[in-house]
Amino acid sequence: MEGVVSLKGTILSTRVSSQSLKPSNWKSQFAIRRSFPCVSMDSHEINPSICARAQKLDSRDAVTTVSPISDSLEQAEQALKIKDWEAAMLHEEIAASQGITIRRRPPTAPPLNYVGPFEFHARNEPNTPRNILEEIIWYKDIEISEVHLPPLLLKERSPLDALKKALDSAPPTRDFIGALRAAYQRTGLPGLIAEVKKASPSRGIIREDFIPIEIAKAYEKGGAACLSVLTDKKYFKANSSCTDFRLCPLLCKEFIVDAWQIYYARTKGADAVLLIAGVLSDLEIRYMVEICKTLGLTALVEVHDEREMDRVLGLEGIELVGINNRNLETFKVDISNTRKLLDVRRLEIIREKDIIVVGESGLFTPPDISYVQEAGVKAVLVGESLVKENDPSQGITNLFGRDISV
Numbered sequence: 001m002e003g004v005v006s007l008k009g010t011i012l013s014t015r016v017s018s019q020s021l022k023p024s025n026w027k028s029q030f031a032i033r034r035s036f037p038c039v040s041m042d043s044h045e046i047n048p049s050i051c052a053r054a055q056k057l058d059s060r061d062a063v064t065t066v067s068p069i070s071d072s073l074e075q076a077e078q079a080l081k082i083k084d085w086e087a088a089m090l091h092e093e094i095a096a097s098q099g100i101t102i103r104r105r106p107p108t109a110p111p112l113n114y115v116g117p118f119e120f121h122a123r124n125e126p127n128t129p130r131n132i133l134e135e136i137i138w139y140k141d142i143e144i145s146e147v148h149l150p151p152l153l154l155k156e157r158s159p160l161d162a163l164k165k166a167l168d169s170a171p172p173t174r175d176f177i178g179a180l181r182a183a184y185q186r187t188g189l190p191g192l193i194a195e196v197k198k199a200s201p202s203r204g205i206i207r208e209d210f211i212p213i214e215i216a217k218a219y220e221k222g223g224a225a226c227l228s229v230l231t232d233k234k235y236f237k238a239n240s241s242c243t244d245f246r247l248c249p250l251l252c253k254e255f256i257v258d259a260w261q262i263y264y265a266r267t268k269g270a271d272a273v274l275l276i277a278g279v280l281s282d283l284e285i286r287y288m289v290e291i292c293k294t295l296g297l298t299a300l301v302e303v304h305d306e307r308e309m310d311r312v313l314g315l316e317g318i319e320l321v322g323i324n325n326r327n328l329e330t331f332k333v334d335i336s337n338t339r340k341l342l343d344v345r346r347l348e349i350i351r352e353k354d355i356i357v358v359g360e361s362g363l364f365t366p367p368d369i370s371y372v373q374e375a376g377v378k379a380v381l382v383g384e385s386l387v388k389e390n391d392p393s394q395g396i397t398n399l400f401g402r403d404i405s406v
């Protein structure tokens with residue numbers, strides 16, 4: 001079925017496939033999917049009666065000449081704008097009440113003549129990112145939302161329907177937590193998640209001669225229990241997807257803001273995904289953890305401070321918690337953060353819930369490993385200190401003070 005729906009400047013193709021639902025910006029897409037029940041979230045198909053109307057209105061001239069419909073479309077468009085804006089405000093308000101300072105999207109002023117519960121919000125907020133994490137998150141939203149990056153964007157190339165179909169033939173996931181536990185039992189040292197990353201916002205280029213598969217193989221040879229692969233291209237210069245590796249269990253290290261990314265990661269061979277508590281609300285974490293479970297994925301839920309730790313420990317179904325020693329807003333790294341967050345009370349909850357805690361970032365020497373192990377971690381996630389070694393396999397031996405591959 002061909003045609004267009006014209007909502008003022010917004011042109012929606014009505015060819016019945018998710019690839020073709022192409023609003024001019026992410027806000028209208030979000031609003032249309034949420035506010036028109038006729039556009040199903042799963043198939044993104046458009047109700048035939050809307051299509052019929054759309055075909056009558058397949059040019060902007062038609063919108064202006066058929067006035068009753070154009071009036072109602074304009075009203076609908078205004079209502080959508082308001083709902084969309086209110087939903088964004090509500091999301092920010094819930095996130096802020098949970099101590100989340102990362103704003104999901106640039107703040108926008110209320111729609112014209114807006115009167116409502118959020119009337120006085122977002123008037124004086126800066127609409128440039130306040131820190132690097134916020135910048136990454138804002139860009140991620142654009143990257144996955146079919147906007148601005150022609151010719152075909154991520155969601156457009158791989159709509160949810162197609163991802164779900166691809167999963168029918170995907171190989172089963174490997175047991176990420178099982179691999180960490182086994183390594184801990186075998187060596188008596190924290191299980192290693194060795195990170196494949198070329199660059200980072202805080203360190204710039206970490207390794208020039210970066211051949212991901214070679215590094216991954218060296219990690220496995222050196223005794224890594226699991227791999228972590230940074231897949232962000234813009235900020236971490238990733239040039240591989242998880243699919244390139246079928247070695248030990250794999251964490252897809254992405255900045256997840258949309259459940260679609262979880263499905264995508266699964267089709268790309270991930271066994272685990274990262275959920276950042278400083279970005280996602282409690283409800284989002286619960287929802288995404290559920291999705292992970294249905295897909296056989298492990299969720300590594302990352303925290304940085306006490307408040308995030310307590311939020312996450314209070315949620316059901318959490319099995320793996322990462323304490324990042326790096327403040328992703330300021331880049332400051334302090335491994336005593338792991339000890340600070342693992343006080344007696346929290347360690348008791350962790351033990352009761354049988355959660356594995358991962359110490360992340362800033363680990364360079366055997367004393368660093370001993371320090372976080374004594375604090376209570378049973379796994380560590382290490383990037384820089386291994387990636388920059390000529391022989392990353394030997395780097396693992398140096399980091400642990402002994403060969404952990406045997």
Ligand SMILES: O=C(O)c1ccccc1NCC(=O)[C@H](O)[C@H](O)COP(=O)(O)O
Nearest residue numbers: 200201202203328360361362382383384
């Ligand atoms: O590392 C960064 O600069 C950074 C900036 C913004 C968001 C995330 C960032 N890093 C992710 C990580 O925390 C690390 O890749 C990971 O924990 C390994 O850390 P390290 O061993 O210190 O390389």
